[in-house]
Structures are given as structure tokens and as C-alpha cells.
Amino acid sequence: MDYSYTTYFAEIYDDVMKNVPYKYWFRYLKDLLKYYKLKPNSVLELASGTSNMTLKIINLQSVKRVTALDLSAAMLARAAEKLETELFNSRKFINYSIEENNSTYHLQQNSKNLTVNFKEQNMTDFYFENKFNLIVSFFDSLNYLTDLNQLQSCFESAAASLTENGLFIFDMNSIGRIKTIEEKSFVIEGDSYQCFWEDIVKAKENLWQVKLKICPDNDQLPCFEETHSERGYKIDTIVRLLKKSGFKAVDVYNAFSLASGKNNSDRLYFAASLNEKRLEQNQGQLKKLYYGTKNRIDYFFVSLRYLF
Ligand SMILES: C[S@@+](CC[C@H](N)C(=O)[O-])C[C@H]1O[C@@H](n2cnc3c(N)ncnc32)[C@H](O)[C@@H]1O
Numbered sequence: 438m439d440y441s442y443t444t445y446f447a448e449i450y451d452d453v454m455k456n457v458p459y460k461y462w463f464r465y466l467k468d469l470l471k472y473y474k475l476k477p478n479s480v481l482e483l484a485s486g487t488s489n490m491t492l493k494i495i496n497l498q499s500v501k502r503v504t505a506l507d508l509s510a511a512m513l514a515r516a517a518e519k520l521e522t523e524l525f526n527s528r529k530f531i532n533y534s535i536e537e538n539n540s541t542y543h544l545q546q547n548s549k550n551l552t553v554n555f556k557e558q559n560m561t562d563f564y565f566e567n568k569f570n571l572i573v574s575f576f577d578s579l580n581y582l583t584d585l586n587q588l589q590s591c592f593e594s595a596a597a598s599l600t601e602n603g604l605f606i607f608d609m610n611s612i613g614r615i616k617t618i619e620e621k622s623f624v625i626e627g628d629s630y631q632c633f634w635e636d637i638v639k640a641k642e643n644l645w646q647v648k649l650k651i652c653p654d655n656d657q658l659p660c661f662e663e664t665h666s667e668r669g670y671k672i673d674t675i676v677r678l679l680k681k682s683g684f685k686a687v688d689v690y691n692a693f694s695l696a697s698g699k700n701n702s703d704r705l706y707f708a709a710s711l712n713e714k715r716l717e718q719n720q721g722q723l724k725k726l727y728y729g730t731k732n733r734i735d736y737f738f739v740s741l742r743y744l745f
Pocket of ligand 1: 489508578582
């Protein structure tokens with residue numbers, strides 16, 4: 438695996454990703470939960486990064502326990518910092534305490550107690566005795582698992598940590614997108630850094646790599662380099678691995694809609710369950726149409742906002 442998400446990149450990650458519409462992604466997640474009639478009280482987020490989605494998930498009314506897992510200590514440190522800033526600035530929580538290890542936060546809202554835990558761990562190998570009824574992952578993090586064995590280990594770990602009626606919802610870049618990303622180089626000019634970005638596509642290997650060179654605006658400090666690698670997998674392969682890992686039912690969507698995902702969709706969303714009948718416990722065809730249309734319209738306006 439390539440070395441990525443070093444301390445320096447973790448520091449600038451949110452600035453580099455400032456145009457990512459997380460708010461909109463969260464609205465889509467909420468619609469998926471409504472569609473599948475799931476009010477989760479415990480959520481595990483895999484590859485949670487600097488907690489852009491975690492900080493939204495803790496606002497779900499039903500949620501009482503959230504674990505944010507990531508391989509990068511630097512990304513998790515940034516996540517914890519952001520949670521502390523939010524606790525300090527917002528009036529949402531009337532009280533909170535932090536456990537000595539600094540990675541578990543107990544928050545108190547008017548009528549609910551919430552525990553948030555940051556865990557430095559590989560998503561290919563985790564197990565939680567206390568199972569979750571929702572496991573999620575966003576922003577093509579699962580594409581970082583660049584071989585089939587890693588992906589399967591991740592799915593097996595998720596299956597072992599999910600309740601029987603829970604859902605595993607994650608997004609991935611489709612194989613079609615990975616193969617056709619345009620190779621280009623550009624520079625992101627930050628307030629205190631320059632980030633040189635180079636896309637490399639190895640279409641035959643279904644591999645997309647991003648080489649980053651980050652130079653602080655300070656001649657005394659060295660530049661940092663890191664490479665990110667994502668592999669694209671066919672939908673059939675992903676579904677087969679999920680089933681091999683214990684999942685009994687899988688729905689695949691073209692992201693931000695409830696239409697079936699295809700290998701050439703840009704981004705895909707998967708909803709998987711251990712119970713064969715669980716995905717059928719949904720709000721039915723009319724609501725599916727409603728949520729699908731609502732999210733496509735939403736997507737159109739979000740795209741406009743980021744175009745101009
Ligand atoms: C594109 S970022 C997405 C972060 C976050 N989900 C978001 O939406 O901003 C990918 C994340 O995956 C994490 N990651 C990559 N490989 C991982 C692994 N094997 N186990 C756990 N986390 C991993 C990285 O540290 C990074 O935080």
C-alpha cells in the first residue's frame with residue numbers, strides 16, 4: 438500500500454477538499470436511511486478521515502454511539518481537534534467529557550447521551566464485540582483497498598461487526614470512472630502551501646494514482662510527497678465478495694439517486710445486509726421514486742453551485 442495521509446496532508450486535507458459537498462452527501466445518506474426504515478443508534482464509519490461526515494452523523498436523532506475508524510493517526514488527530522472545536526463553539530451539547538486516552542468523548546445533549554470514539558485501525562482488520570446497526574464509508578475510501586484480499590477482509594470485518602438487521606452503506610468510484618479519469622497535473626494554491634497534483638491512470642490495471650507534492654510557503658521547511666492509489670472493481674466482483682463475506686442481500690445505486698448502479702456510473706453506493714429480507718423492508722416503489730427524484734434535483738443544484 439502506498440504511504441498517504443501523512444501529517445502534512447492531514448493538515449491541509451480540509452482546505453484541498455473544501456468544495457466537496459459533504460452536506461449534500463449527508464442528505465442522501467439520510468434519505469437512504471429513511472427509505473430502508475433504519476434509525477441507527479450505533480454507527481461505525483470506516484476511513485472516517487478528518488470526520489467531515491462523522492460530525493454530521495452525530496446529529497442523527499437516534500444515534501447514541503459513533504466510532505470513527507481510520508488508518509492515519511494524523512487524520513484522526515485533526516478529526517478530534519474538529520470535534521473539540523465544535524463542542525466548544527456550539528450550544529448543541531450541554532456537557533461533555535473526554536476519557537484519558539483522548540480518543541473517546543462522552544457528550545450530553547438535552548435528552549440524549551452520545552459517545553464518539555476515534556480508532557486508529559486498518560479497515561481490513563477490525564472487530565467490535567459491541568455490534569453496530571449501521572456501518573458506513575464515504576469518498577471512495579474502499580477503493581484504497583487495492584487488492585481483492587484486502588477488500589474481502591474489510592467486508593468480513595464489517596459483517597462480523599454488524600447487527601443482523603443493520604446496514605452496511607458505502608460509496609466507491611466505479612471501474613468505469615477509474616479507467617477514464619483524465620491524466621492531468623495542476624497546482625492548488627493554499628494560503629500557506631502549494632500542492633502539486635498529478636493524476637496517473639493505469640487503465641489496464643484499473644488503477645488511479647494521485648501523486649502529491651506539498652510545499653509549505655516557508656523556504657525553511659521541506660516539501661512532502663505522497664502517492665494515493667485507488668483501484669476500480671466491477672460491480673459483480675464487489676457483490677460477489679460481499680456475499681462471500683456473509684452479506685445476503687445487496688442493492689447498488691448510481692450515487693445520489695435510487696436508480697441501479699452500472700459499471701460506468703461515476704460513483705456507486707452499496708447497501709448490504711446480513712439478513713436476506715432486510716433490504717425488502719423499505720418504503721416501497723413510490724417513495725423510491727420520490728427520494729431518487731429529490732436527490733437528482735438536489736444534485737443538479739449542488740453541481741451548479743460548484744461550477745460557478
Ligand atoms: C479520500 S479520504 C476520505 C476521508 C473521509 N471519509 C472523507 O469523506 O473525507 C480516504 C481515507 O481513507 C483512509 N484509509 C486509507 N486506507 C485505509 C485503511 N486501509 N484503513 C483505514 N483507513 C484507510 C485514509 O487515511 C483517509 O483518511
